[in-house]
Amino acid sequence: MNIAPAIHQEKVTQTDLARGDGWSVSDVICRCGPEDKPYEEQHGPSVIAAVLSGNFVYRSDRGSTLMAAGSLMLGNAGACYSCGHEHGAGDRCLAFHFTPGFLEDVAGGLPGLRWIDFPQHRLPPMATLTPLFAAAETALLEEDAPALEELALRMAGAALRLSHADSPPPDRARDIGRIAAAARLIEEHYTEPLTIADIAARVGLSRYHFLRLFSATMGMTPYQYLLNRRLRAAARTLRADRRSVLDAALSSGFGDLSEFTRRFRRTFGQTPASYRSKR
Template sequence: MFRRMAITSTPLASGPGWRVFDVCCTAGPADPVFEEQHGSYCLAAVLAGTFQYRAPNGRALLAPGAVLLGNQGQCFECGHAHGRGDRCLSVHFDAACWEGVVAAVPGARHADFAQPRLPPLPELLPFASGLAVATEAAALEELAFGFAGAALETLADHPSTGRVGARDERRIAGSLRRIEQGLALL
């Protein structure tokens, strides 16, 4: 029997060409992986949990602090082989708005992302934490566009963040779960 992952997506703010969502997934290792499609350009800051993301531009283990990069129209799969659930703050841009953002960032050359994620980076964390606490649409809009610009600048400066093998992915995911469990005890 086919069962869809338990995903809740709560809209936080939107405007012409952009949207911000709080996305929670409760899937775990026993749940099936299924194909989805990005309806817009997407940057999702991972706040909690670990999951695997596979798309035509690569595969990645995503953990707190990392940023998922999704291209409009691109098919993808997310899996939770190493633990249950995750939470992301997801920023979406329609194609015309995204092209405007890309054009405004010096050094950004392409609208499509050539890689599936950015690792946790100090220059991106203030935007993710700001999105997590902002409640007003104007603040969320400023953070969403700032987040996109900072991600594009990072990609222009460092076009590739490297690949992690399956064995290392399992070790990293296990370490991250132990850290999260330890923090939960505090």
């Protein structure tokens, strides 16, 4: 049985990819833009949506927050929400839906965790999530159902564990637009030699104010966000395209092979060559 709710919005395409006992996963592509007015919706089962590209504003009973590529959108069963694209058009998410029993099973393996509701409605991009996003992009590309089942367990575990950490302060609505533009700029130009000065100038902020605002909103610095985006692209190139380590490094924006290898190993726990050889 598919537990994912149907999406009826004209500009949203949902493709069911895989399902199992208590879980399902869908590829959701949204083409909404600033001209489309957000409207209230309601989550069916609990949901974890991995934002693969684009960004949007997610509004729930916990406030408004920016969902940029590399973020996890969290929704509790039956909760009302809305999504808006006032700062840019389009996004793509890999959406996992879970029954209470599935989440209870996962929570049982996490010491000290007593509740299966998500106390936060977003996990910002962070290095901890980069391997999960790389695995998500590869599984999506290869339509690998067994990999998606494993990924559903890993996503649920990460979301439950990380969302029960200390909650961050809510985003200020007036800052979301500029940070959304900055995140989209990085996403579209991550292979180029971007600097803080370049990005800050594009969004109309001083370098120092931009650095502080981006870090507070996204949970990491602009450079960390850029590195994570490059590493995700490199991981996909290594495993999906089967290209050489050097090709993966250069095509993802790294100019130095030793730096790439060092950063990749720190994030993924293995060398690029080892990652490439595993399926």
